[in-house]
Amino acid sequence: MNPPVFRQLTARILPSIATINATAWDRIFGAASEGFDYFLACENAPPSMFEFSAIGVLDGKTLVAGAPAFRTNFRLDMMLEGRSRNLADWVGRRFPWLINIAVMGAGSPHSDSLSLAIDPALNASQRKLALEVLLDGLERQAALSGIGMTFLKNVSDRDSHWSHEVLQRRGYARVAALPIATLSVPNSEDAYIASLSANMRSNMRRKMKRAKGLRVEVRDFVEGVEEEIYALRDATRRRATTDYDVFAEVSTNYFRQVLSRLGERAKLLLYWRGDALIGFALVLIEPGRLIEKYNGMRYPDGPDHGVFFMNWMTQVRLCVERGIPELHAGETTYLTKARLGCKLHRSWIYFRHHRSPVNGLFGLLSRWIAFDSTDPDLRKLGTKAPYVEP
Numbered sequence: 205m206n207p208p209v210f211r212q213l214t215a216r217i218l219p220s221i222a223t224i225n226a227t228a229w230d231r232i233f234g235a236a237s238e239g240f241d242y243f244l245a246c247e248n249a250p251p252s253m254f255e256f257s258a259i260g261v262l263d264g265k266t267l268v269a270g271a272p273a274f275r276t277n278f279r280l281d282m283m284l285e286g287r288s289r290n291l292a293d294w295v296g297r298r299f300p301w302l303i304n305i306a307v308m309g310a311g312s313p314h315s316d317s318l319s320l321a322i323d324p325a326l327n328a329s330q331r332k333l334a335l336e337v338l339l340d341g342l343e344r345q346a347a348l349s350g351i352g353m354t355f356l357k358n359v360s361d362r363d364s365h366w367s368h369e370v371l372q373r374r375g376y377a378r379v380a381a382l383p384i385a386t387l388s389v390p391n392s393e394d395a396y397i398a399s400l401s402a403n404m405r406s407n408m409r410r411k412m413k414r415a416k417g418l419r420v421e422v423r424d425f426v427e428g429v430e431e432e433i434y435a436l437r438d439a440t441r442r443r444a445t446t447d448y449d450v451f452a453e454v455s456t457n458y459f460r461q462v463l464s465r466l467g468e469r470a471k472l473l474l475y476w477r478g479d480a481l482i483g484f485a486l487v488l489i490e491p492g493r494l495i496e497k498y499n500g501m502r503y504p505d506g507p508d509h510g511v512f513f514m515n516w517m518t519q520v521r522l523c524v525e526r527g528i529p530e531l532h533a534g535e536t537t538y539l540t541k542a543r544l545g546c547k548l549h550r551s552w553i554y555f556r557h558h559r560s561p562v563n564g565l566f567g568l569l570s571r572w573i574a575f576d577s578t579d580p581d582l583r584k585l586g587t588k589a590p591y592v593e594p
Contacts, residue, residue, distance in 0.1 A: 207327040210263050213334065215341025220247055221258040221272060228267040232321040237469045237488035237495060238312075239321075243272040245461035246314045251453035253277060254313060259345075261337045268323040269334040271310040273342065275351065278307045307555075308346040310338065311357030313451050314458070314497070316384050316535055316551070318359045332370050339374060347558060355555035360384070361594035364552055376554040377567040380574035383548040383582075383591065385541045387531040389523040396520055396545070404543050408513060415510030418482075420518055421474040424467065426459045429474065432481050433459055436500030443503065444536070454498060459486060462497075473518055475501075475511050483511035487519060494523050495532040512537075516544060538581035538589070548591045 221229065226240045233239035247256045254276045261269035312319045320338075322331050339354075346354045358381055359367065371378075390396045397405060426433060434456050441452050463470050469490065475483035483501035487494055496519060501511045523531050533541055538548065553575075557563040576582050582589060 207325055207330055208263070208266075208268075208323070210268075210330065210333070212264065213268070213337045214262055215337050215344075216260045216262060217273070217341060217345045218258040218260055220244070220256075221270075222247075223258070224260055224267055224270075229270065229321070232267060232270065232323050234321075234324070235491050236321075237466065237490040237493075238315050238317070238319060241465045241469075242314075242462065242488070243312060243319065245465040246272070246312055246458070249455040249458040249461040251313065251455050253453070259310060259338055259341050261334050261341070268326065269321065269338055271318075271320045271338065272312045273308065273310055274313060275306070275308050275349070276313075277304050278353070279304055305353055306351045307353045307355060308342065308349065308351045309355045309357050310342055313357075314454070316358055316495075316532070318356060318363050320356070320363070328366060331366060335367055335370050336374075339370075343556075343558065352559060352562070353555055353557045355553055357381075357553055358384075359552045359554055361550050361552075361592075365594060371554045374556065375560075375563055375567075376556045377563075378552045378554045380576045381551040381553045382535040382575050382579060383538075383550050383589075384535060385533040385538060385546040385548055387520075387533055387541075387544065387546045389520060389529055389531055391524065391527075393517075393521060393524055396524075399545055401543070407543075408517075411510040411513035412517065413510075414508070415514035417477060418509060418511070418514050419476040420514065421476065422518075422522075423472050423474065424463055424470060426463050426472055429481055429484075430456075430460060433472075433484050433500070436481070436484055436502060437498055438500070439503055440500040459498075462486065462488075471522075473515060475506075475514060477505065477509055480505070482506050482509065483515060485515050485519070487522070489522075489526070489528070492528060493530045493532055494519060494526075494528050496534055512540070536581075538579065539584055540581075542585060542588075542590050546590065548589055550591060550594075 218224065221240060221243050229240035250256050254274050257273045259271055259273050260267050310320060322334055326334060342354050390399060400408065437454060463472060469488055471487050471489065473485040473487060474481060482505040485499040486497045488497060499515060519531055533546055557566055
């Protein structure tokens, strides 16, 4: 199929992704579970510090590229630790505008991947042109809103391969975000267990023995457990070893919105001990991939009764039953996930400040700052971290 011939590309900032109909978005998002319905659900349940919108690139009246967008305040000290973090805290108390920066981003705080959709019929040069126009629109809207910094969230190595030249030319620097863990799922549970090391197989048997008393429920609605789900998520977030501030938040009705809008493409996995709910996970299902979005558990009951491993094996079993070859396992607990057979995929945040001197300073700082350097599991893995090379 020959690529389309552009007439005139324009960028539109949209108050909602629903400003352009679902059919137009689905044409460019394809079969991704994180498409129109998912991002509309996110819009309807924004975390307290976020304002959601969308950006579309149109050729005449035809949508050829687009992304959800958001505004929030970004704490630069999130990427620091130790003495550097203490210094940043001191500066932030006296000069908060240097640390807490208003930003406008393309992407979603509720997605581990760059949520940029481009018409698959476009060739390489047209993809780059569509990205240029989208960035023009993003930067123009940020300037009109008095926002100095724009950025793209979670750009994978695969996306960076074609977009890096465009972004670099426009003055965007980048820092390493947390990598994405994925598991290639064999065609049977036995084959998966056999793929693990002898030590991990033994550990898995012990953990699953602990989990024997759990009852697993798979459902597509949250009614009846909504408050408990939110409390379990909050308990898990508070125990995280790294603080990602507002980017770790979910609103109280996020789960209800996602489950009601996505239907069979979203499942809530519940783990019961008697009548007590002690763990959960929200997963999205699409052709070829199962994505874990959020999970949580009660402490100490969850760890004591093997909820993590029961949740892991429940997702592996869902993949096997449905013939899904990839489990998208997200951005945490890398040490355990590496032992469970996951590979890690690098991810980047590209950012630009509209004031050249400030942008130059941030560009210099980006050489020493990275989210992945703050994660204790990645530090423990060191050179043994199972990264997939681009």
